[in-house]
Amino acid sequence: MPNAPHWGWFIILYFFIGGIAAGLYFIGTLALLGGDPRDRPVTRFCYLATFPLVLACGFLLTIDLGKPLRFWHMLIQSERIPLPMLKYWAPMSLGSWVLGIFAIFSGVAFLGALIDSGRVTAERATRLVAWGRARPRAIKLTWSLIGISFALFFGGYTGVLLVGTNVPLWHNAQLLGAVFLLSAASTAYALLVLVLRRRDDRESMVSLRKLETADRWIIALELLAIVIMLVTLGSFARPLITGGFGVLFWIGVVGIGLLFPLLLPSLRSGTLSRRPTLGATCVLAGGLLLRFVVIMAPQWPNIALWKL
Amino acid sequence: MAKGFYTDTTACIGCKACQVACHQWNNIPAEDGGRRDLTGDSYDNTGRLSALDWRHVKFIEQFPDDRQQDGFLKGSRWLMMSDTCKHCVQAPCLEVCPTGAIIRTEFDSVFIQQDVCNGCRACVSACPFGVVDTGPDGKAHKCTLCYDRLQHGQEPACAQACPTDSIRFGDVDELMTYADQRVANLRAQGVDAYVYGKEDILGGLNSFYVLVDKPNVYGLPENPQMASANVAEGFAISTVAAAAVAVTGIAAFRKHRMDEIAAAESPAPTPEPPANESSDA
Numbered sequence: 364m365p366n367a368p369h370w371g372w373f374i375i376l377y378f379f380i381g382g383i384a385a386g387l388y389f390i391g392t393l394a395l396l397g398g399d400p401r402d403r404p405v406t407r408f409c410y411l412a413t414f415p416l417v418l419a420c421g422f423l424l425t426i427d428l429g430k431p432l433r434f435w436h437m438l439i440q441s442e443r444i445p446l447p448m449l450k451y452w453a454p455m456s457l458g459s460w461v462l463g464i465f466a467i468f469s470g471v472a473f474l475g476a477l478i479d480s481g482r483v484t485a486e487r488a489t490r491l492v493a494w495g496r497a498r499p500r501a502i503k504l505t506w507s508l509i510g511i512s513f514a515l516f517f518g519g520y521t522g523v524l525l526v527g528t529n530v531p532l533w534h535n536a537q538l539l540g541a542v543f544l545l546s547a548a549s550t551a552y553a554l555l556v557l558v559l560r561r562r563d564d565r566e567s568m569v570s571l572r573k574l575e576t577a578d579r580w581i582i583a584l585e586l587l588a589i590v591i592m593l594v595t596l597g598s599f600a601r602p603l604i605t606g607g608f609g610v611l612f613w614i615g616v617v618g619i620g621l622l623f624p625l626l627l628p629s630l631r632s633g634t635l636s637r638r639p640t641l642g643a644t645c646v647l648a649g650g651l652l653l654r655f656v657v658i659m660a661p662q663w664p665n666i667a668l669w670k671l
Numbered sequence: 672m673a674k675g676f677y678t679d680t681t682a683c684i685g686c687k688a689c690q691v692a693c694h695q696w697n698n699i700p701a702e703d704g705g706r707r708d709l710t711g712d713s714y715d716n717t718g719r720l721s722a723l724d725w726r727h728v729k730f731i732e733q734f735p736d737d738r739q740q741d742g743f744l745k746g747s748r749w750l751m752m753s754d755t756c757k758h759c760v761q762a763p764c765l766e767v768c769p770t771g772a773i774i775r776t777e778f779d780s781v782f783i784q785q786d787v788c789n790g791c792r793a794c795v796s797a798c799p800f801g802v803v804d805t806g807p808d809g810k811a812h813k814c815t816l817c818y819d820r821l822q823h824g825q826e827p828a829c830a831q832a833c834p835t836d837s838i839r840f841g842d843v844d845e846l847m848t849y850a851d852q853r854v855a856n857l858r859a860q861g862v863d864a865y866v867y868g869k870e871d872i873l874g875g876l877n878s879f880y881v882l883v884d885k886p887n888v889y890g891l892p893e894n895p896q897m898a899s900a901n902v903a904e905g906f907a908i909s910t911v912a913a914a915a916v917a918v919t920g921i922a923a924f925r926k927h928r929m930d931e932i933a934a935a936e937s938p939a940p941t942p943e944p945p946a947n948e949s950s951d952a
Contacts, residue, residue, distance in 0.1 A: 364892070366721070366804045368792035390920065397924040429790015429809025436770035436789045448771055452899050455793045456769035515916060519909035526905040528796035529763060529898050537901050540909035548916045569927075577923035584915055 365529050367662040371670030373427035377420050378521045378654045379550070381462075382543060384416035385518030386551020388469055390577075392507050392514075394570070401566045405574070407476045408558060409551075414473035417466045424462070427671075438463065454524040458517075465517045468510035471495070519544030525657070532661040535599045538592035539657070545585035546650045552578035553624075553646035560640050575628075582625045582646065589617065608660040611652060620649010673779035674821065675758055675877030676830065677846035679853060680889070681864065682837035683751040685714055685728055690753075692832035693726040696817065720754060722806030725814040726829050727754045731888060752880065752889050753838055755829070756781065756802045756814035760874035763898040764794035764803050764813075772811070779843070779877055780816035799895035816878075843877050850881055857883070867891060 391409025394402040425434040433441070437459040440446040450456040477483040478492050496503070522543035525533035533539065552574050559567040559574070593600050603612055624642035659668060693699070701707070702723050710718050713730035720727045731750040762781045765773040772787035773794060783794075783803075790809040797803075803813045817827035825831075830840035839846060850866050857864035867886055868879025873895055886893050 364801050365796050365798050366719075366801045368796040369805065370792065370796075389916065393917075393920045393924065397921055399928070402924075429792070429805055429811075430788070433770070433787075433789035436772070436787060437791070440771055441787050442771075448769070450767075450769060452902065453767045453769055453793070454902060455767065455791060459769060511917070515913040516909075518916075519912060520906075523902055523905040523909060527767060527899050527902045528793075529799040529896065530796055533796075534896070534898070534901060537904045538908055540905045541912035544909055544912045544916060548920075573923050573927045576926060577920050580919040580923065581916065584912075584919070588912065 364531070367665035368528070368530075369662070369666055369670060370427070370658055371666060373423045373671055375651070375654045375658050377423040377427070378543065378658070379651045380416050380423070381420045381521060382518050382547030382650065382654075383551050383554055384413050384420065384469070385465075385514045385544075386548045387416070387554070388413045388465075388472065388514040389511055389518075389548065390551055390555060390574070391472065392511050396504070396507060398570070398573070401569045402573075404562075404566065405555060405559070405570045407479055408555070410469070410472035410476035411480070413469040414466070417462070417469045420462060421466065424459075454520055454527045458520045458524060461513055461517050461520060465510075465513045468513055472510070515544065518547035530661045531599045532596070532602050533657075536592055536596055538588050538595065542585060542588045542592055542653075545581055545588055546653055549578055549581045549585055550647050550650035552581065553643035553650075556643040557640055557647075560643070578643075578646065579625060579628070582621055586617070586621050586625070589621075602660040602663075603656060608656045608663070612656045612660075615652040616649050616656060619645050620652060621646075624649075673760075673843040673877055674816065674841065675780070675843040675846065675879070676755065676816075676827070677839045677841070677850050677879060677881075678753055678755075679837050679839070679850070679881045680750060680752040681853075681857060681862070681881060681883060682835045683728070683753055684835055684837075685730055685751040686834060687714075687716075687728050688832040688834060689829035689838055690717065690724065690726045690728060692828040693814075694724075696820070696828035697725065697815070699723055699725065720756075720800075720802050720804070720813075722804040722812040725755060725812070728752070729754055729889060731884075733884075733888075750884060750888070752882075753829070753833075754800075754890075755878060756816070757800055757868065757873075757879070758814075758816060758877035759872075760870075760877065761897060762873070763797040763799060763896075767793045767797040767898050769793055776816075776818060776821075778816065778818070778821050780818065780821075782815055782818055783811050783813060785810055797898035799892050799898075801890075814878075843875075843879075847879070850879065853881055857881070873897070 387409040391406045391413065394405040394409070398405070425431050428434055436448065437456065438448055440448045448456070449460060474483070474488060475492050478489055519540040522539035522541070526537060526539055528534055555574050556571060556578065559571045593604065602608060624645045627642040659666065694701070700723065709716060713732055715728070715730050717724045717727055729752045733750065734747045758780045765775060765781055769791060770787055770789055772784045774782055774784060776782050788810040790805055790811065792805055792811065794803045794811050795805060803811050806812045820827060826840040830838045847866070854864045854866055862883055864881055864883050866879060867882050868876030882889060
């Protein structure tokens with residue numbers, strides 16, 4: 364049994380925020396390619412939000428290191444500068460590169476969204492974005508699809524990173540990447556639902572219906588993935604589904620975070636249906652709690668629950 | 672030529688000279704300045720391998736519930752084992768280290784370069800033996816097989832200090848031959864001994880053991896695996912999930928468009944639903 368790696372709240376938040384960033388980039392690009400002009404505000408919000416979240420991810424990962432100033436050792440061989448440091452079979456190494464590349468894609472999208480929204484008027488930036496948009500459609504489509512691929516990888520690799528350890532609960536949960544990716548998409552949809560509900564205009568309502576439909580389907584898939592994961596885990600799931608963490612998992616993650624938002628639209632209870640943001644709020648809370656219990660359960664009691 | 676340890680647990684007397692020698696040679700401080708509480712677990716005072724304890728002598732007391740049965744202490748035994756890094760031939764910590772800080776030396780030992788390690792703790796979670804740990808300096812630490820001593824033709828401090836030769840240092844092939852002979856001798860005496868650390872365990876352990884009970888009795892895993900054993904499968908399943916995310920997203924957007932077209936073509940136009948009832952779409 365390995366010693367506890369002492370991955371605490373910096374990593375929990377990184378997994379949560381990284382998932383939302385990946386989901387937002389995917390949804391923004393989906394709305395751009397598959398939506399109609401009424402979905403442009405969705406794309407703009409997604410692209411404006413993704414890049415800062417990706418930067419936050421890099422910051423959280425860096426301050427979590429025992430030696431933060433050596434963060435670049437993840438990417439460059441410190442003894443053979445500037446040779447790259449990459450172990451494609453090690454999820455943490457691969458993830459560091461994907462984070463860096465995804466930052467480029469989200470940064471480009473961020474710049475475009477900034478110019479669209481009129482917040483940046485610098486001539487050089489405007490010319491650069493105009494040049495990009497003048498490219499043939501096939502190139503722009505390829506760029507978008509590559510960006511989506513990196514986003515979806517980034518959303519799910521965090522789960523596979525845990526699979527690539529020898530901690531029994533994580534090592535044997537081959538579906539953890541899938542669960543985290545579905546949760547990433549679901550929490551991103553939920554965040555957008557909250558934002559659009561606040562805007563409360565006609566165009567937002569059109570986008571909202573699409574996003575809520577997609578979110579319900581993803582939540583159903585996430586529930587299915589969790590069930591299959593627990594069945595395949597067998598007795599290895601014990602730290603997750605029993606004791607205090609079990610209570611949090613069953614009531615918090617499965618009950619409040621997944622089942623409740625899934626069934627909420629079918630409930631005709633007057634009090635609940637008057638709170639249209641309740642379901643999305645629960646999805647977001649459940650997504651954070653999912654990462655908390657999955658990361659903390661097998662490390663406890665060798666780690667303080669408030670460990671950063 | 673691979674160098675390593677052969678640890679004969681039947682010869683260990685629990686003196687902890689190896690622990691002391693390791694601390695002294697490597698200049699490792701005691702945890703909490705030595706003010707730690709006793710574990711209350713037999714003579715064990717350090718509890719586990721850690722960044723500050725690269726050797727750990729385990730005390731395993733096996734007594735029947737009724738010690739008087741069949742005579743006092745009959746059928747009882749006290750197992751002792753000096754544990755350390757196994758310097759695995761296929762080392763999970765080396766496999767996952769994203770910075771290249773963990774390397775294999777010319778002696779086939781597994782070594783953490785302290786000037787490269789950035790404290791990501793991937794190795795900590797990868798070691799199935801609970802050997803690697805992070806220290807107060809934020810970096811990962813474990814037994815170095817006294818790399819500095821080996822470079823000067825000396826044996827590791829623990830092996831030199833061991834008064835019963837329970838810990839032996841040398842060429843792994845020669846040590847394994849010696850261990851096989853020892854197992855044969857013990858079995859001839861009726862002791863159910865075996866070698867833990869042949870090729871079936873992570874390609875072989877360069878620090879291996881002669882044990883007389885199941886591995887889990889000593890806190891050792893029965894079938895340790897490479898950390899990445901399930902990674903390819905994990906990525907494959909994630910790819911399926913990614914396809915599902917993409918398909919559901921496209922379908923949700925498409926469904927809405929189809930609904931709009933259907934509504935536009937409908938002979939009896941229905942009024943637009945109020946905005947605040949759209950949550951069940």
